[in-house]
Amino acid sequence: xxxxxxxxxxxxxxxxxxxxxxxxxxxxxxxxxxxxxxxxxxxxxxxxxxxxxxxxxxxxxxxxxxxxxxxxxxxxxxxxxxxxxxxxxxxxxxxxxxxxxxxxxxxxxxxxxxxxxxxxxxxxxxxxxxxxxxxxxxxxxxxxxxxxxxxxxxxxxxxxxxxxxxxxxxxxxxxxxxxxxxxxxxxxxxxxxxxxxxxxxxxxxxxxxxxxxxxxxxxxxxxxxxxxxxxxxxxxxxxxxxxxxxxxxxxxxxxxxxxx
Ligand SMILES: Nc1ncnc2c1ncn2[C@@H]1O[C@H](COP(=O)(O)OP(=O)(O)O)[C@@H](O)[C@H]1O
Ligand SMILES: [Mg+2]
Numbered sequence: 001x002x003x004x005x006x007x008x009x010x011x012x013x014x015x016x017x018x019x020x021x022x023x024x025x026x027x028x029x030x031x032x033x034x035x036x037x038x039x040x041x042x043x044x045x046x047x048x049x050x051x052x053x054x055x056x057x058x059x060x061x062x063x064x065x066x067x068x069x070x071x072x073x074x075x076x077x078x079x080x081x082x083x084x085x086x087x088x089x090x091x092x093x094x095x096x097x098x099x100x101x102x103x104x105x106x107x108x109x110x111x112x113x114x115x116x117x118x119x120x121x122x123x124x125x126x127x128x129x130x131x132x133x134x135x136x137x138x139x140x141x142x143x144x145x146x147x148x149x150x151x152x153x154x155x156x157x158x159x160x161x162x163x164x165x166x167x168x169x170x171x172x173x174x175x176x177x178x179x180x181x182x183x184x185x186x187x188x189x190x191x192x193x194x195x196x197x198x199x200x201x202x203x204x205x206x207x208x209x210x211x212x213x214x215x216x217x218x219x220x221x222x223x224x225x226x227x228x229x230x231x232x233x234x235x236x237x238x239x240x241x242x243x244x245x246x247x248x249x250x251x252x253x254x255x256x257x258x259x260x
Pocket of ligand 1: 009011012013014015016017018019045171172173201202203204205207208211223
Protein backbone atom coordinates (compact mmCIF):
# COMPACT_ATOMS: atom_id res chain seq x y z
CA UNK A 1 0.00 0.00 0.00
CA UNK A 2 1.34 3.43 -0.93
CA UNK A 3 1.81 6.27 1.53
CA UNK A 4 -0.79 9.00 1.56
CA UNK A 5 0.46 12.45 2.50
CA UNK A 6 -1.74 15.51 2.84
CA UNK A 7 -0.15 18.87 2.08
CA UNK A 8 -1.95 21.63 3.92
CA UNK A 9 -1.52 25.05 5.52
CA UNK A 10 -3.18 27.61 7.75
CA UNK A 11 -3.17 30.36 5.17
CA UNK A 12 -3.80 30.14 1.43
CA UNK A 13 -1.17 31.23 -1.07
CA UNK A 14 1.81 29.89 0.88
CA UNK A 15 2.90 27.49 -1.87
CA UNK A 16 1.01 24.22 -1.17
CA UNK A 17 0.16 23.46 -4.77
CA UNK A 18 3.63 24.40 -5.99
CA UNK A 19 5.27 22.17 -3.39
CA UNK A 20 2.83 19.28 -4.00
CA UNK A 21 3.45 19.40 -7.75
CA UNK A 22 7.23 19.76 -7.45
CA UNK A 23 7.45 16.99 -4.85
CA UNK A 24 5.44 14.83 -7.24
CA UNK A 25 7.95 15.48 -10.02
CA UNK A 26 10.95 14.90 -7.73
CA UNK A 27 9.64 11.60 -6.35
CA UNK A 28 8.49 10.34 -9.76
CA UNK A 29 11.91 11.24 -11.21
CA UNK A 30 13.42 9.13 -8.44
CA UNK A 31 11.47 6.17 -9.84
CA UNK A 32 8.39 5.88 -7.59
CA UNK A 33 4.80 5.94 -8.84
CA UNK A 34 3.06 9.11 -7.69
CA UNK A 35 -0.56 10.27 -7.77
CA UNK A 36 -1.46 13.85 -6.94
CA UNK A 37 -5.04 14.55 -5.86
CA UNK A 38 -6.39 18.07 -6.06
CA UNK A 39 -8.72 18.34 -3.08
CA UNK A 40 -8.60 22.14 -3.03
CA UNK A 41 -11.98 22.33 -4.73
CA UNK A 42 -12.89 25.83 -5.75
CA UNK A 43 -9.27 27.00 -5.65
CA UNK A 44 -8.03 24.00 -7.59
CA UNK A 45 -4.97 24.80 -9.69
CA UNK A 46 -2.70 21.77 -9.47
CA UNK A 47 -3.26 21.12 -13.19
CA UNK A 48 -2.08 24.65 -13.97
CA UNK A 49 0.99 24.36 -11.75
CA UNK A 50 1.83 21.08 -13.48
CA UNK A 51 1.30 22.69 -16.88
CA UNK A 52 -1.35 20.15 -17.94
CA UNK A 53 -4.59 22.12 -17.65
CA UNK A 54 -5.47 21.52 -21.31
CA UNK A 55 -5.53 17.75 -20.99
CA UNK A 56 -7.53 17.30 -17.79
CA UNK A 57 -10.86 15.79 -18.80
CA UNK A 58 -12.68 13.85 -16.12
CA UNK A 59 -12.05 14.70 -12.49
CA UNK A 60 -12.61 13.43 -8.95
CA UNK A 61 -16.29 14.43 -9.01
CA UNK A 62 -16.87 12.43 -12.20
CA UNK A 63 -15.41 9.37 -10.47
CA UNK A 64 -17.63 9.93 -7.43
CA UNK A 65 -20.71 10.29 -9.61
CA UNK A 66 -19.86 7.16 -11.56
CA UNK A 67 -19.50 9.10 -14.82
CA UNK A 68 -16.10 7.51 -15.42
CA UNK A 69 -13.71 5.01 -13.93
CA UNK A 70 -10.84 6.16 -11.71
CA UNK A 71 -8.32 5.07 -14.34
CA UNK A 72 -10.04 7.31 -16.92
CA UNK A 73 -9.86 10.37 -14.66
CA UNK A 74 -6.15 9.99 -13.91
CA UNK A 75 -4.10 12.24 -16.17
CA UNK A 76 -0.57 11.12 -16.92
CA UNK A 77 1.99 13.89 -16.92
CA UNK A 78 3.31 14.29 -20.47
CA UNK A 79 6.97 14.64 -19.54
CA UNK A 80 7.26 12.89 -16.22
CA UNK A 81 6.88 9.12 -16.29
CA UNK A 82 5.08 7.73 -13.23
CA UNK A 83 3.36 11.01 -12.31
CA UNK A 84 -0.44 11.20 -12.45
CA UNK A 85 -3.00 13.81 -11.48
CA UNK A 86 -6.55 13.37 -10.27
CA UNK A 87 -7.89 16.86 -10.88
CA UNK A 88 -10.85 18.63 -9.39
CA UNK A 89 -13.43 21.20 -10.35
CA UNK A 90 -15.54 23.42 -8.11
CA UNK A 91 -18.11 21.26 -6.35
CA UNK A 92 -21.77 21.88 -6.95
CA UNK A 93 -23.66 21.20 -3.72
CA UNK A 94 -20.66 19.91 -1.78
CA UNK A 95 -21.55 16.26 -2.38
CA UNK A 96 -18.07 14.92 -1.69
CA UNK A 97 -18.74 12.35 1.04
CA UNK A 98 -15.87 11.17 3.22
CA UNK A 99 -16.70 7.54 2.41
CA UNK A 100 -16.48 8.08 -1.33
CA UNK A 101 -13.32 10.18 -1.08
CA UNK A 102 -11.70 7.59 1.13
CA UNK A 103 -12.58 4.79 -1.36
CA UNK A 104 -10.88 6.74 -4.15
CA UNK A 105 -7.75 7.42 -2.09
CA UNK A 106 -7.54 3.77 -1.02
CA UNK A 107 -7.79 2.66 -4.64
CA UNK A 108 -4.94 5.06 -5.47
CA UNK A 109 -2.91 3.72 -2.55
CA UNK A 110 -3.12 0.24 -4.03
CA UNK A 111 -1.78 1.42 -7.40
CA UNK A 112 0.78 4.07 -6.40
CA UNK A 113 3.77 4.31 -4.06
CA UNK A 114 2.83 7.86 -3.00
CA UNK A 115 -0.48 9.69 -2.98
CA UNK A 116 -0.25 13.41 -2.26
CA UNK A 117 -3.40 15.35 -1.50
CA UNK A 118 -3.28 19.08 -2.15
CA UNK A 119 -5.74 20.13 0.51
CA UNK A 120 -7.45 23.44 1.11
CA UNK A 121 -6.16 25.64 3.90
CA UNK A 122 -8.23 25.76 7.10
CA UNK A 123 -10.98 23.47 8.19
CA UNK A 124 -13.51 23.02 5.41
CA UNK A 125 -14.75 19.61 4.16
CA UNK A 126 -11.88 19.11 1.74
CA UNK A 127 -9.39 19.61 4.54
CA UNK A 128 -11.19 17.23 6.89
CA UNK A 129 -11.54 14.54 4.25
CA UNK A 130 -7.87 14.80 3.33
CA UNK A 131 -6.73 14.72 6.97
CA UNK A 132 -9.02 11.77 7.71
CA UNK A 133 -7.63 9.53 4.97
CA UNK A 134 -3.94 10.50 5.06
CA UNK A 135 -1.15 8.67 6.90
CA UNK A 136 1.05 11.77 7.23
CA UNK A 137 0.72 15.53 6.89
CA UNK A 138 2.98 18.30 5.71
CA UNK A 139 2.08 21.80 6.84
CA UNK A 140 3.43 24.50 4.53
CA UNK A 141 4.08 27.93 5.99
CA UNK A 142 5.99 31.03 5.03
CA UNK A 143 8.33 32.61 7.59
CA UNK A 144 5.97 35.44 8.50
CA UNK A 145 4.15 35.60 11.86
CA UNK A 146 0.59 35.54 10.46
CA UNK A 147 1.30 32.46 8.38
CA UNK A 148 3.11 30.70 11.25
CA UNK A 149 0.28 31.43 13.67
CA UNK A 150 -2.26 29.98 11.25
CA UNK A 151 0.00 26.97 10.71
CA UNK A 152 0.02 26.49 14.49
CA UNK A 153 -3.79 26.42 14.52
CA UNK A 154 -3.82 23.80 11.77
CA UNK A 155 -1.23 21.79 13.68
CA UNK A 156 -3.59 21.81 16.70
CA UNK A 157 -6.47 20.65 14.53
CA UNK A 158 -4.36 17.92 12.95
CA UNK A 159 -3.49 16.53 16.38
CA UNK A 160 -7.05 15.20 16.60
CA UNK A 161 -6.54 13.04 13.49
CA UNK A 162 -4.71 9.74 13.44
CA UNK A 163 -1.59 10.80 11.53
CA UNK A 164 1.73 8.99 11.85
CA UNK A 165 3.74 12.14 11.33
CA UNK A 166 3.10 15.87 10.95
CA UNK A 167 6.01 17.94 9.68
CA UNK A 168 6.61 21.43 8.40
CA UNK A 169 7.94 22.97 5.21
CA UNK A 170 9.05 26.58 5.50
CA UNK A 171 8.58 28.05 2.03
CA UNK A 172 9.66 31.31 0.39
CA UNK A 173 12.63 31.82 2.69
CA UNK A 174 14.70 34.89 1.78
CA UNK A 175 18.19 33.90 2.95
CA UNK A 176 19.51 37.47 2.66
CA UNK A 177 16.78 38.80 4.98
CA UNK A 178 17.29 35.94 7.44
CA UNK A 179 20.98 36.82 7.73
CA UNK A 180 20.09 40.48 8.28
CA UNK A 181 17.70 39.39 11.04
CA UNK A 182 14.75 41.00 9.23
CA UNK A 183 12.59 37.87 8.95
CA UNK A 184 12.05 34.67 10.90
CA UNK A 185 14.60 31.91 10.34
CA UNK A 186 13.62 28.28 9.95
CA UNK A 187 14.71 27.72 13.56
CA UNK A 188 12.40 30.57 14.69
CA UNK A 189 9.46 28.98 12.87
CA UNK A 190 10.20 25.56 14.33
CA UNK A 191 10.48 27.15 17.77
CA UNK A 192 6.88 28.38 17.48
CA UNK A 193 5.39 25.28 15.87
CA UNK A 194 7.33 22.64 17.83
CA UNK A 195 7.07 20.23 14.91
CA UNK A 196 9.84 18.51 12.96
CA UNK A 197 10.89 20.45 9.88
CA UNK A 198 11.06 18.34 6.73
CA UNK A 199 12.18 21.10 4.42
CA UNK A 200 13.10 24.67 3.84
CA UNK A 201 12.51 26.15 0.39
CA UNK A 202 13.96 29.44 -0.83
CA UNK A 203 12.10 32.29 -2.46
CA UNK A 204 12.99 31.71 -6.10
CA UNK A 205 12.03 33.75 -9.18
CA UNK A 206 12.23 30.53 -11.15
CA UNK A 207 8.94 29.43 -9.50
CA UNK A 208 7.17 32.42 -11.02
CA UNK A 209 8.69 31.75 -14.43
CA UNK A 210 7.85 28.04 -14.21
CA UNK A 211 4.28 28.82 -13.12
CA UNK A 212 3.85 31.12 -16.12
CA UNK A 213 5.09 28.66 -18.72
CA UNK A 214 3.69 25.65 -16.80
CA UNK A 215 6.96 23.76 -16.46
CA UNK A 216 8.16 22.89 -13.00
CA UNK A 217 11.14 20.82 -11.91
CA UNK A 218 14.02 22.75 -13.49
CA UNK A 219 16.93 20.81 -12.05
CA UNK A 220 19.08 23.93 -11.91
CA UNK A 221 16.67 25.95 -9.78
CA UNK A 222 17.27 26.30 -6.06
CA UNK A 223 13.56 25.65 -5.50
CA UNK A 224 13.78 22.22 -7.16
CA UNK A 225 16.97 21.30 -5.32
CA UNK A 226 15.33 22.19 -1.99
CA UNK A 227 12.24 20.14 -2.85
CA UNK A 228 14.45 17.19 -3.90
CA UNK A 229 15.83 17.21 -0.35
CA UNK A 230 12.26 16.97 0.99
CA UNK A 231 11.66 14.07 -1.41
CA UNK A 232 14.75 12.30 -0.09
CA UNK A 233 13.72 12.94 3.51
CA UNK A 234 10.32 11.41 2.78
CA UNK A 235 11.56 8.44 0.77
CA UNK A 236 14.77 7.55 2.59
CA UNK A 237 14.21 9.00 6.05
CA UNK A 238 17.19 11.34 5.68
CA UNK A 239 17.32 14.67 7.45
CA UNK A 240 18.73 17.12 4.91
CA UNK A 241 17.41 20.66 4.92
CA UNK A 242 18.28 23.15 2.20
CA UNK A 243 20.25 26.08 3.62
CA UNK A 244 18.58 29.16 2.12
CA UNK A 245 21.24 31.45 3.60
CA UNK A 246 24.30 29.66 2.16
CA UNK A 247 24.50 31.68 -1.04
CA UNK A 248 24.50 34.95 0.93
CA UNK A 249 27.49 34.00 3.08
CA UNK A 250 31.15 34.66 2.34
CA UNK A 251 32.51 37.40 0.11
CA UNK A 252 30.40 36.46 -2.98
CA UNK A 253 27.36 36.17 -0.76
CA UNK A 254 28.03 39.61 0.70
CA UNK A 255 27.79 41.18 -2.77
CA UNK A 256 24.67 39.11 -3.58
CA UNK A 257 23.08 40.36 -0.37
CA UNK A 258 23.70 44.03 -1.07
CA UNK A 259 22.66 43.60 -4.72
CA UNK A 260 19.11 42.50 -3.75
N1 LIG B 1 9.43 29.27 -3.22
C1 LIG B 1 8.74 30.15 -3.94
N2 LIG B 1 9.37 31.23 -4.52
C2 LIG B 1 8.67 32.13 -5.23
N3 LIG B 1 7.34 32.07 -5.45
C3 LIG B 1 6.65 31.03 -4.91
C4 LIG B 1 7.30 30.02 -4.13
N4 LIG B 1 6.35 29.12 -3.74
C5 LIG B 1 5.18 29.55 -4.23
N5 LIG B 1 5.34 30.69 -4.94
C6 LIG B 1 4.28 31.48 -5.62
O1 LIG B 1 3.29 31.79 -4.65
C7 LIG B 1 1.99 31.78 -5.22
C8 LIG B 1 1.08 30.86 -4.43
O2 LIG B 1 1.55 29.51 -4.58
P1 LIG B 1 0.54 28.27 -4.57
O3 LIG B 1 1.38 27.05 -4.70
O4 LIG B 1 -0.56 28.46 -5.57
O5 LIG B 1 -0.04 28.41 -3.10
P2 LIG B 1 -1.28 27.66 -2.39
O6 LIG B 1 -1.51 26.38 -3.12
O7 LIG B 1 -0.83 27.47 -0.98
O8 LIG B 1 -2.45 28.60 -2.47
C9 LIG B 1 2.16 31.36 -6.68
O9 LIG B 1 2.18 32.51 -7.48
C10 LIG B 1 3.54 30.68 -6.68
O10 LIG B 1 4.16 30.79 -7.96
MG1 LIG C 1 -3.27 25.74 -4.10
